[in-house]
Amino acid sequence: MPTRVHEFDWPDRAVIGTIGPPGSRTFYLQVRSGQRVVSIALEKQQSALLAEKIDEILDQLITVKGNPFSVPTNTPIELVDNDGLDDVAEHFRTGAMSLGWDPTVAQVVVEAYPISDADDDDDDDESHDADSPEETEMLVLRMPVGTARAFAKRTREVVGAGRPACTLCGYPMDADGHTCAFPED
16 A cells, blocks of 8 residues: 655744634644645644653754754744644544654654554455555655644644633533533532
C-alpha cells in the first residue's frame, strides 16, 4: 500500500483550529506552504497533548548549556497567529502521532498518521481489491523553535476556548442546559 507523505519544512503557517460551536467542535491541524494546504482532523485531547509535549521539548532545550538553538521562553510576538483556519478539506483523521527534535535543522518534528482501518476489518473480501491497493497518507511537519512555541500557545488557547466548566461539578456546560453531577447533601 503506497503512502502519500504531506511533508512541510519551514511552513508558512502551522496551526490548530476548530470548526463548529463549543461542544461540537472538530479540531484540525492545518499546515500551509505557498498555495498548498493540508488539514487533518484531531481529537481535542490529541491537540492538548501535542501542545504540552512541544512545550516540554522546547523547555528541555532551553536547559542545554548556552541554549545553542536560541529557544524562546515565550511566544515571539511576530509569530502570533490568531486568524481562523483557511478553507478546510480534511485529508484524514489522525490516529497515532509522533513528536521529536531534529538538531541538524533545529526543528520540532511532528508526524501524524491516519486512524488505522485494521480495527474495522471484517474480512469483507469485496472491500479489498488486490489489484488496486489503497493509498494511505501521513503528515510530516517540521517547525523552527519560535514557530513551535507559537503553535503550542495557540493550541492551548484553542483547546481552552470550549464550553465553560460548571463551578460546582467541573463538567462542561452546554448552551442548552446542564445537569450538574455535583452530589447533593
